[in-house]
Amino acid sequence: MAGKKRRVRVAHELPKTRRLAIKKALQEHESEDRPDWDRSSEWGVTRFLRKRIKPGEMRTIMLPLLDVDMGDSWPIPVTVFHGVRPGPVVTIIGGTHGDELTGPSACTNLLSSIFTGPEGALDPNTMAGTVRIVPVLNLPGYRAKSRYFPDGRDLNRAFPGKPKGNTTSRVASVVKKRLIVDSDVIIDLHSAAVGRSNMPQIRGDLSHPESNILAKAFGIEVVLDSRPPKGSLRRVANELDIAAVTYEGGGANLLDQSAVKVAVHGCLNVLRALKVIPKNPSRPRFRLNAGGSTWLRAGEGGLLDMFVSPGSVVEKGDVVATISDPGSPGLSVDIVAPEDGLMICTATNPFVTAGTPVGHFLPISKHIELLRTQINERGVLIVNGSQGDAIWREDGDEMVEIDVKGEWSGGSVDAEWNPINADETEQEEADS
Ligand SMILES: [Zn+2]
Incomplete structure (x- = not known):
């Protein structure tokens, strides 16, 4: 295209009720007092599972998914970066489904010395806030090359979980307590389930203001406005008023390097937008805000x-x-x-x-x-x-927002895929 900047009119085509809900939520959000992470406030040692992490430090701590004295407690590595200035707690999670490898690979990339070393993008000595990276949340499933936990259940349908419930429910309860409740921002990295493959896309409830901002900060072209499935990590986070989005890219049992690159880039964009790390986030030329398909x-x-x-x-x-x-x-x-x-x-x-x-x-x-x-x-x-x-x-260019109208057949984005994927499906709720 010619170098001339052409302004394209925004098409408002999301369903009217949804559009109004999003607008209202964003207006209310602007009038609220949100935490501003006062740069001059006190900032010291943080703890994860009673382990101390000093400002400027990065530590990998094993988090047991089950609270037991005997048998396997399923420890998973969580790497905590504690910055030198006040800021938000950002939790990046991969492998909620053990056979979806985009998240584990993206997290492994982020944890490489290119990023974490001196002058790397994730050098805790130049960071604000706290970043926690969990490459494989469902490590037992990953080891078994399975989406599910060893008891055959889907963690992303088990939230908020119960400490005395079934095995996966207990895990959900631990994850909620240790990784969700004290997060300000959560990015959950997924791939499509078996039998299909996703282009890189962000899913978030755009009527939840913090999640709306987060979805856009990721900096990619396709954003699906979707209420989180019942029992999902995103759902329980949103219910606690924590910003949460799901990134989808590639397919199960595949290593789609392009989807991995976009995931890494998007996570860094979010951290830049939150001023956790230096530099400006990169933004797409246009964005599709889809309410249906x-x-x-x-x-x-x-x-x-x-x-x-x-x-x-x-x-x-x-x-x-x-x-x-x-x-x-x-x-x-x-x-x-x-x-x-x-x-x-x-x-x-x-x-x-x-x-x-x-x-x-x-x-x-x-x-x-x-x-x-x-x-x-x-x-x-x-x-x-x-x-x-x-x-x-380029700076100063107008971003084109393209709204795609419609609704999600079956009530959620993936509802029409086969029943093996029904766990991504939102159950119709009596009150909605
Ligand atoms: Zn998944």
Whole structure:
């Protein structure tokens, strides 16, 4: 595009009730007294599990997930960076689902000496506040290459948990007590569940002001306005008025380096926006604030051949996949894009029956040309941060906010994927 700055009108297309709820919450938020982390207030040693961490120090402490005197207590490493100036407590969590590797890999990157050494972005001697990094929350699941805890339950459906409840419920209770309640900000890093793959995206309740600000601070193009699923870590955090977002990128059992890079970049963006670490956060050229989506489904059963990837920008009528069946040689059926838009998630499991969702799609009519200015040679959107420190946006440029209207079929973002993923699904609540 030419160097000329063109101002694009903002399209307000979120559902009206949702838009008003978000606006009202943000207005109330502005009139409230929020903690300002007074730079001159007293700041000294902090403790995690009775272990002392001095200002300017970084320490890795083992947190037992179960409170037991005998048997395995499932200790997990938590690295605490304690800055030299007052500031918020930021907790970054990976591996809530043990087979989702984007979080563990992103956290491992953040803990490498490139970041934590002198003059690194996470040098505690230049930091404000406290940062806690938990690379693998569900370490027993990770070791077993499983999403679940060894008792077969999903931690992200078990919050707030009970100290005398079932095993996963006990773990949730410990996690809430040790990692959630005293956080100001939580970033929970995930990948899509088995059978599909996500493009990098942030999910947050945009009507929760602190989470709204956090979602935008992450600095990527796709933000899904979604109320947290019941029993999720994000839900219990929001109920305590703690800012929390979920990052999604890549798929289970995969190491998607591009999703990992965006996760690392996004976490650093958040820390920069909070002034925990120096430098300005990088922002995308545009942002899609999505309140709903469209599903692409298999019309017939058979073997699915996907032609698009998570992040593909497609045009109305494009063939995105074809289905053939060994039982019906010579026949095949195409699945076409119903509108111009962006594939935010695509199936990776080729076995489909009629009605199986194969793609999750954001319809984007007005601003599709803007998206096309930022795609790679395969037609996939280049997400801010996926190429390292690339800053798409020059200071002073207007960011284009694109609101995508609609609702989440089934009540939440992932509700239409198969039942194995139902734990990401919000149960319809009687009072909503
Ligand atoms: Zn997950």
